[in-house]
Amino acid sequence: MSEAQDSTAVAEMENMLRQEGRRRVAGNTLAFLRNHAPFNKMALEAQQLFADKAQIVFYPAGSEIVGPDAGNVRFFYMIESGKVQARQSGEVTVTEYSILSLGAGECFPIGAVTAGRPSTNSYTALEDSFCYQLPAEDFLALLATSPEFNLFCTQYIASLLDQSRCQLQLQFAQKASEQQTLNSPLVGIGSRSPITVAPDTPLRQALQTMSAAGVGSLVIAGEDCKPVGVFTRSDLLDRVVLADLPLTAPVSQVMSADPFRLEEHATAYDAMLAMASQGIRHVLVTDAEGKLTGVVSERDLFALQRVGLRQIRQSIDSARNIESLQQSAADVRQLAFNMLAQGVGAEQLTQFISALNDALTRRVIQLNLENHPFDGVEWSWLAFGSEGRDEQTFSTDQDNGIVFVVPDAASTMEAQAGPRVDALRQRFLAFALDVNNALDRCGFPLCKGNIMASNPQWCLTLDEWKDQFGNWIRVPQPDALLNATIFFDFRPLFGKVELAEAMRRYLLELTASNPMFLRAMARNALDVEPPLGKIRDFLTDLEPDHPGKIDLKKYGSRIFVDVARIYALATGVHNTNSVQRLRLSSQRLSIKSDEINAILEGLDFIQLLRLQHQYLEGEPGTQGDNLINPDKLNELDRRILKESFRQARKIQTRLKLDYQVN
16 A cells, blocks of 8 residues: 555544544534423424534633623533633623522523623633533524523513513612602702792782792792792782782782792702791791702692502692693602612503503593583594504603594485585584693693694594595505504594494404505515614614614604504404504414514513603603613613614514515
């Protein structure tokens, strides 16, 4: 045998031995996998994929396997033998543990390799250890092909969601506790913009100021903003009317001089004690220089203790005027915040807010019906958009309309029908205008797009609504698709429910027979994608007017809502709430419950973040927005938000396949 032949024979032998070695290793790996969940429940092909792609690597005791400084994680690890310690890095709590010992069969770092980012934990071999290393790309392939492995990782993400909720609740509970106790500093209680006049202000002008502002008291302050007196409505009788004092007299002549005051750092308890001991109903709040910064009333202190569901419902149902309902609206917001602190989920919380807002809206309607009677007329007040879906957050404007039926329309001559409809519509429009303005006073801003019942476009007869729906569905132009996303999420708030049910039946019958419309809706829903970057975690430059921020409604919850609406219309689901729509339609579409639960977890977390942001970041008395800066989130919230957006992408992918949208 020649030297060349010898070399060839040796190479073939080495190659054969290597192949045999790989087969033995793969065989051993398969045997190992069969003893550990979730691999023991995976299909043989999936186990073989892991066995073929994974390599076993030795780590001596004390050596770091992977950590935050190693960059984006390149491998998924499974411990074959030995012990590995997981230790949190940094100050942010991202798991329920700080140090955790892992043994044979356990895996890490699942969240990091799924998200393609650095690990937040350090993993160190406690003793001589062997670990299987599966490259990240093979891990993702396994995730996509093995339902068992996907479920294992999804449940892991769900546990992170629970941890994040605990953090949110802890943060809110602390703030709620601060706001609810009498230990709260006065700087956060009562009016921060008290009405003041100068001491030489004529009484007539002072009274006009009180009337215009709708207050029962005035603070008299000098040019240096330091309070020198208080004048109340009760002073008016004794000191002005009975004393026959001319209204040209200066207010300083009748004010209570040297009013009681407390500095901002004093507590609500201090103010309550002062009111009890001094026999006063208002305490002035000053800064360290003695300048007026606020007024705390007896009513403000009472409000700290009275925000409960039963009390709010009673106050709404018994309200005699809009002013009373304004306070109830503020109480709804405070109670919702307290419930958030107690750990109520976003789904239940948004439904709760909607339910109380429904009660408040119904009371506003009842009060206005006293001036606009519609006896003998069948009609219903409709809620659209987020209110129609039972998904109101702390920040919401009005989206409403009216459906009505002209009495005895069937027996009316055609020539007379038009004038009768128009006459009745004008009465409803006048009524709706009063309701819309009253709701605005209660904290529900007028819709900038004029989607309100006082707009003739949305104050229609039952037949006109059906015609409108039919036109949008048969000719799905961009405007029609936009309207569908608002008006197809409707439910009745007041009046004859059967009219809304008739609209719903007509809508579902029509959409079921128009697959092209649903496809157009699907294409429209896919116009917006989750803000996930290929290099960065998030795309934060999608809103030119708000660089560095993400609109959680536009790029987050809306994606889930749009898909839920399409699947509901396609499967004949009558519900309008997005979570209910997804749950019910997923059953009819045979979508696995594990898959839909993970999607709902993503929606729930985004809604929680919106509620948190709107309450904590919003200015008092103003509507909060949905714009968050992801860099200001803690590490855990960033991770979960990214996973939530991945769930949004996942359901969009399913929609894309279902409707063959390119």
